[in-house]
Amino acid sequence: MFDTHCHLNFKAFDGQVEDVINEAKKVGVNQIMIPGTDFETSKKAVEIAEKYKGIYAAVGIHPHHVFEIYKTQVSIFSNATPQRGPWRLSQKQKPEFNSKTEKFSFASDLKNIEKLLSHSKVVAIGEVGIDRHIYQKTKYPDYKIGEEFVKLQKIILKEQILLSIKYDKSLVLHNREAKADMFEVLNKIWDKKLEGRSVFHCCEPDPELLKFAKKHRMFIGIDGDITYYKEKQDFIKTVPLEMLVLETDSPFLMPRLLSIPRPLDKYNEPKNIKIIAEYIASLFHCSIDKLSKQTTENARRLFKVSPSKKV
Numbered sequence: 001m002f003d004t005h006c007h008l009n010f011k012a013f014d015g016q017v018e019d020v021i022n023e024a025k026k027v028g029v030n031q032i033m034i035p036g037t038d039f040e041t042s043k044k045a046v047e048i049a050e051k052y053k054g055i056y057a058a059v060g061i062h063p064h065h066v067f068e069i070y071k072t073q074v075s076i077f078s079n080a081t082p083q084r085g086p087w088r089l090s091q092k093q094k095p096e097f098n099s100k101t102e103k104f105s106f107a108s109d110l111k112n113i114e115k116l117l118s119h120s121k122v123v124a125i126g127e128v129g130i131d132r133h134i135y136q137k138t139k140y141p142d143y144k145i146g147e148e149f150v151k152l153q154k155i156i157l158k159e160q161i162l163l164s165i166k167y168d169k170s171l172v173l174h175n176r177e178a179k180a181d182m183f184e185v186l187n188k189i190w191d192k193k194l195e196g197r198s199v200f201h202c203c204e205p206d207p208e209l210l211k212f213a214k215k216h217r218m219f220i221g222i223d224g225d226i227t228y229y230k231e232k233q234d235f236i237k238t239v240p241l242e243m244l245v246l247e248t249d250s251p252f253l254m255p256r257l258l259s260i261p262r263p264l265d266k267y268n269e270p271k272n273i274k275i276i277a278e279y280i281a282s283l284f285h286c287s288i289d290k291l292s293k294q295t296t297e298n299a300r301r302l303f304k305v306s307p308s309k310k311v
Contacts, residue, residue, distance in 0.1 A: 001033040002299035003270040005247035009044040012251035024270040035127040037062035050122035058124035059116045063131040063153045125164040126172025130181040171198040205235030224255035
């Protein structure tokens with residue numbers, strides 16, 4: 001089996017990565033994708049992937065963490081000289097900065113991500129996208145959703161999609177409460193190279209997302225919340241099996257079968273792909289073997305890897 005979205009690069013797994021991978025292999029999870037959410041976690045994903053067979057990395061800037069770039073830019077331009085005036089995304093789709101402010105530009109963040117794309121274990125850009133959700137828990141105490149922040153998310157998403165096209169990498173898309181914004185970007189920049197190479201990670205149960213995915217030959221990622229989220233249970237029954245890939249989104253989204261009760265320090269792990277697969281197989285009224293085989297083949301097509309390339 002293939003866990004197509006697992007954050008082994010997060011602090012929850014510090015000092016435990018090898019044990020977690022070994023536990024996953026015991027239940028048949030032999031391939032894992034580790035997505036980055038900023039430069040540091042992307043770099044860590046690459047380091048882990050280089051160390052273990054069957055482990056791959058995606059690199060990118062998550063829309064939630066675009067807020068850090070946004071805050072920096074607002075601070076810079078609010079303190080700019082009157083001659084420069086305030087920075088407005090609506091006026092410039094890609095601001096140009098002088099040498100004094102260039103180091104703060106999001107261009108430098110993207111250049112750092114681009115440098116990681118030369119590694120052989122980096123097979124995707126991700127997770128990247130648009131996010132309008134108001135997080136109750138976040139490291140940004142002043143986090144809020146404003147239209148200029150969303151515009152910056154769109155710009156950075158576009159630039160990262162261009163990198164996936166340029167370097168022939170797969171694309172892991174994060175969309176949360178921002179379907180219209182996502183479609184706006186994808187419709188403007190979609191390329192044939194992305195067909196069969198893109199996935200809506202932890203896909204919201206929305207018929208329009210599925211319609212778009214079918215039209216553009218995308219995959220649909222399903223996680224542990226399928227075990228308790230009734231709307232997703234109904235939605236998944238409308239998704240063709242050949243479009244489906246399995247994810248844990250570890251250390252998040254613990255399947256309900258494990259989450260009550262559980263120790264406070266217990267996190268979701270890639271070994272739980274087996275539980276997710278068993279639950280979905282019951283919804284599809286098919287064998288676990290059929291479900292596992294098909295979703296694994298889908299994942300390998302998505303990321304352009306094969307059993308023989310488990311290096």
